[in-house]
Amino acid sequence: MEAELFPRGRTRVAPGAVHVPDWLHADAQRELLAACRGWARPPAGLRTVRTPGGGTMTARQVCLGWHWYPYGYARTVVDGDGVPVKPFPPWLGELGRRAVSDALGAEAATGEYDIALINFYDGDARMGMHRDSDEKCDAPVVSLSLGDTCVFRFGNTETRTRPYTDVELRSGDLFVFGGPSRFAHHGVPRVRAGTAPPALGLSGRLNITLRVSGF
Numbered sequence: 001m002e003a004e005l006f007p008r009g010r011t012r013v014a015p016g017a018v019h020v021p022d023w024l025h026a027d028a029q030r031e032l033l034a035a036c037r038g039w040a041r042p043p044a045g046l047r048t049v050r051t052p053g054g055g056t057m058t059a060r061q062v063c064l065g066w067h068w069y070p071y072g073y074a075r076t077v078v079d080g081d082g083v084p085v086k087p088f089p090p091w092l093g094e095l096g097r098r099a100v101s102d103a104l105g106a107e108a109a110t111g112e113y114d115i116a117l118i119n120f121y122d123g124d125a126r127m128g129m130h131r132d133s134d135e136k137c138d139a140p141v142v143s144l145s146l147g148d149t150c151v152f153r154f155g156n157t158e159t160r161t162r163p164y165t166d167v168e169l170r171s172g173d174l175f176v177f178g179g180p181s182r183f184a185h186h187g188v189p190r191v192r193a194g195t196a197p198p199a200l201g202l203s204g205r206l207n208i209t210l211r212v213s214g215f
Contacts, residue, residue, distance in 0.1 A: 016179030023174035058125040064116035096210040103176035111139030111212035121205040123193030129160035137214025140178025147202040149195040155185040
């Protein structure tokens with residue numbers, strides 16, 4: 001890859017919300033992608049999420065540890081094939097704690113991560129503005145990106161509308177939000193198809209979101 005005219009640097013987007021570009025190196029991205037491909041296979045694999053109003057999310061999802069459905073958690077895929085959710089691996093929790101420590105400092109890395117929501121976006125998928133508020137813990141949320149670049153819209157805790165900041169998330173980027181920004185609205189208005197690193201071998205975007213349930 002050619003050197004960028006203006007190299008991307010670590011950015012504090014809001015109090016408690018930090019973007020760390022290129023946090024996962026190429027080998028780590030490939031390893032995480034291989035794990036995601038295994039988790040996506042049935043049973044309890046990648047599914048289309050249906051909302052209570054009868055709509056569907058355009059990003060497809062698989063869960064680890066606890067199964068999320070609008071708007072709660074269960075130990076089985078209650079809105080899918082009904083089987084137990086796949087286990088949350090300890091190494092993924094360690095990755096989450098390291099991410100928080102790198103982004104916000106070691107004092108913020110206190111939670112035991114036990115939930116992963118893995119969303120797959122094709123070129124037409126989007127995610128509306130929402131808050132991650134179904135957990136019983138305010139530990140920071142960890143977001144890792146693989147594949148295509150997206151526009152990540154990070155807003156405020158009060159409303160789905162402005163003020164918000166649009167951040168470009170590329171493959172390997174880390175975004176962590178906690179503290180006063182833990183319950184900020186956020187979404188993905190755009191995915192830039194065909195922008196994934198060719199060597200990764202992924203068409204589309206994967207977002208791995210790690211959370212502490214508090215259950």
